[in-house]
Each structure stands twice: as structure tokens, then as C-alpha cells.
Amino acid sequence: MTTLAQEFTKGIVKENPLFRLILGMCPTLAVSVTAINSFGMGVSVIAVLLCSNIVISAVRNVIPAKVRIPAYIMIIATFVTLVEMVLNAFAPELFEALGIFIPLIVVNCIILGRAEAFARKNTIGRSIIDALGIGLGYTISLVLLGVIRELFGAGSIFGYQVMGTAFEPMGVLAVAPGAFITLGVMLGLFNYLFKHFGIE
Amino acid sequence: MHEGLRMTLVLLIIGVLCGTLLATANNATEPIITERIETEFLAALEGFFPEVAEYEVKKIDKEEFYSCYDAGGELIGIVGQVKANGYGGSIDYDLAVNADMDIIGIRISSHGETPGIGDVITSPDFQERLIGLNIEDPIEAGVDVDAISGATVSTGGVISSVRRVMDIIGENVL
Numbered sequence: 001m002t003t004l005a006q007e008f009t010k011g012i013v014k015e016n017p018l019f020r021l022i023l024g025m026c027p028t029l030a031v032s033v034t035a036i037n038s039f040g041m042g043v044s045v046i047a048v049l050l051c052s053n054i055v056i057s058a059v060r061n062v063i064p065a066k067v068r069i070p071a072y073i074m075i076i077a078t079f080v081t082l083v084e085m086v087l088n089a090f091a092p093e094l095f096e097a098l099g100i101f102i103p104l105i106v107v108n109c110i111i112l113g114r115a116e117a118f119a120r121k122n123t124i125g126r127s128i129i130d131a132l133g134i135g136l137g138y139t140i141s142l143v144l145l146g147v148i149r150e151l152f153g154a155g156s157i158f159g160y161q162v163m164g165t166a167f168e169p170m171g172v173l174a175v176a177p178g179a180f181i182t183l184g185v186m187l188g189l190f191n192y193l194f195k196h197f198g199i200e
Numbered sequence: 201m202h203e204g205l206r207m208t209l210v211l212l213i214i215g216v217l218c219g220t221l222l223a224t225a226n227n228a229t230e231p232i233i234t235e236r237i238e239t240e241f242l243a244a245l246e247g248f249f250p251e252v253a254e255y256e257v258k259k260i261d262k263e264e265f266y267s268c269y270d271a272g273g274e275l276i277g278i279v280g281q282v283k284a285n286g287y288g289g290s291i292d293y294d295l296a297v298n299a300d301m302d303i304i305g306i307r308i309s310s311h312g313e314t315p316g317i318g319d320v321i322t323s324p325d326f327q328e329r330l331i332g333l334n335i336e337d338p339i340e341a342g343v344d345v346d347a348i349s350g351a352t353v354s355t356g357g358v359i360s361s362v363r364r365v366m367d368i369i370g371e372n373v374l
Contacts, residue, residue: 030314030316031316034316062210063210066207067207067210071211074211074214074218075214078221082221082222086225086229088229088233089229089233090232092236100311100313100319103312174350175317175350
């Protein structure tokens with residue numbers, strides 16, 4: 001039995017959703033243009049993942065195995081829509097900042113992946129820890145990608161110019177191919193580091 | 201219980217629960233959202249024309265046009281609450297035109313464009329390309345307004361919509 005601390009840190013290192021599980025690629029490539037967008041997406045994912053993990057873990061003994069996927073999708077889509085409506089009505093500033101990322105979460109396979117691989121087999125407490133760990137791991141790696149792409153693609157970090165006027169931005173990093181290039185380099189680097197330090 | 205029946209029932213119950221939850225949430229939040237959008241629009245209208253004393257609404261093809269008058273009853277401009285076709289569906293925006301038919305302001309109120317790509321339509325850098333143009337100008341992507349590469353559908357959609365809206369204002373409102 002893994003300890004709760006291991007359950008939490010596995011999402012950040014050993015089962016990092018972006019660099020180890022390679023999940024949630026589509027929204028990742030779309031939003032990692034800037035650090036602040038990445039952060040917004042990360043926070044939205046943590047919120048939805050937490051809600052869906054709790055509910056799916058709570059009903060795990062009720063849902064028949066054969067229809068679990070459509071059941072999960074209904075639950076996830078409901079949460080995403082609910083979060084969108086509540087933010088729009090009661091937290092307009094937050095909605096302004098995160099609103100465009102929220103619909104992208106429905107197609108983020110991390111949420112469904114955790115429901116399938118973890119929440120349906122574990123208690124609510126462990127599912128909460130899992131959601132926080134995986135969500136944080138996703139946010140950290142997404143912000144890392146965002147910082148690299150924004151730094152070399154636009155010369156800034158979180159919107160602040162840091163490269164000076166002599167720097168010529170590499171436009172390719174700000175568009176879709178740049179996302180693949182950065183992600184590929186990062187994957188290679190992390191695979192090397194994992195091998196080097198013997199983490200498996 | 202029969203397995204097939206059990207699966208159907210579970211899915212049905214989840215579906216009904218989710219549907220009810222969403223309908224309730226929608227009923228509760230929709231009036232608040234509508235009211236906020238209305239308040240934001242009126243604030244934007246006063247931002248475009250600070251001297252506005254009263255306005256008159258005219259509805260043309262589901263789009264609303266607010267003719268703004270100053271305290272002396274003089275027409276000072278028009279704000280259109282209009283739509284453009286973007287990459288991620290409809291883009292709702294307000295276009296403000298003064299009495300000389302110059303574009304004086306644009307405000308994107310809601311859109312579904314890709315974060316980091318199509319959402320440049322909300323940036324001042326893009327909007328300033330349109331501000332100052334007159335109804336007599338071509339207002340055409342690549343002619344007198346540059347679309348933004350990588351976001352041609354989003355920016356081009358706004359530009360062609362501005363042309364259309366200017367024509368509507370020219371024909372119907374003034």
C-alpha cells in the first residue's frame with residue numbers, strides 16, 4: 001500500500017501527466033503559448049479534476065463496469081459546464097481570465113484518465129490526494145512549457161519583457177509547430193533525467 | 201436484477217440527475233449573467249461617448265444599434281451590439297461609430313477563439329488597426345487593415361464583420 005505522501009508526489013514526478021503519461025496533449029499544445037495561459041488552464045484542471053475524482057470515487061460501487069465510460073463523461077461534462085456557469089455568474093473577473101479554457105477541459109483526457117485509472121478503484125480520500133498531485137504536476141509542467149515558449153517566442157515571462165530590445169523573438173515557438181518542438185525536447189530531457197537518476 | 205436493465209437504469213439516473221442539476225444551475229445563473237452583460241454594455245457605451253444623455257435602440261436582424269444623443273438632442277454616435285464569425289463560433293462585439301462615421305472603438309464582449317492564438321482580437325494592437333477608419337474606407341483584410349498571421353480566420357472574421365456593420369449603420373441608422 002502506498003502512503004498518502006507517495007500518492008501525492010507521484011503525480012508530480014513518477015506519473016507526471018505531461019512528461020510521463022503523455023496525457024492531455026491537445027489543450028496543452030493550444031494553451032502553452034504563454035506562461036499565464038498555462039497557469040489558468042492548470043488551475044481550471046485542478047478544480048474539475050478534484051470534483052470529478054470525488055464524485056466518481058463516491059459512486060464507484062454503483063456504476064456497472066460496462067457503462068462506466070459514458071457515465072464518467074456525463075459526470076465530467078456536467079462539472080465543467082457547472083463550473084463555467086457559476087464562474088460566469090458569480091466571479092466575472094475569474095471567468096474573464098479562465099473562461100476560454102474551461103470548455104477545453106472536457107476534452108482533456110487527464111480527467112477521464114484519472115477516473116478510469118484511479119478514482120474508480122480507490123477511496124474518496126485517496127482520490128482527492130491523487131487529484132491534487134496529478135493536477136499540480138500538470139500545472140507545473142504546463143507552466144514550464146509556457147515559460148519556455150513565451151521566453152523564446154515573445155521574449156517575456158508572465159507578460160514581463162525580460163530579453164531586452166536586441167532579442168529577436170523566435171516566432172516559430174509561438175505557433176503550433178513550436179509546441180511540438182518544445183514538448184519533444186522536454187520529453188527527451190525528462191526521459192534522460194529519469195534514466196540518469198534511476199526513477200522508474 | 202437483470203444486468204442490462206441495471207446498466208440502463210444507472211445511466212438513466214445519472215443522465216436525469218446531471219440534466220436536472222444543469223437546468224437548475226442555468227435557471228439560477230442566467231438572469232445574473234444577462235444583467236451583468238447589460239451593465240457592462242452600458243458602461244462601455246458611456247466609455248465610448250462620455251457625453252451621452254439618452255439613447256434609442258433599433259433592432260436590425262437580431263443585432264441592436266444604439267443611437268446616442270447628447271443633452272442637446274444632437275446625435276453623437278452609434279454603438280452596434282453585433283456579431284462576427286470567428287474560428288470558435290460567434291464573436292460578440294460592440295462597434296462604436298461617431299456622427300462622422302469614423303470608428304472610434306471596439307469592445308469584444310464574448311468569444312470562443314483559441315487562447316494564445318485567435319484571442320489577439322481582444323488586443324489593442326489589433327483593434328487599433330480598425331479605429332479611425334471611416335465608412336468610405338475599404339475596410340478589407342489585406343487592403344487597408346492587416347489580418348494577423350496565425351489568426352487569419354479570427355481577425356479576418358472581425359474585419360469583414362466591421363465592413364458589414366458599417367454598411368448597415370450607413371443604410372439604416374443615419
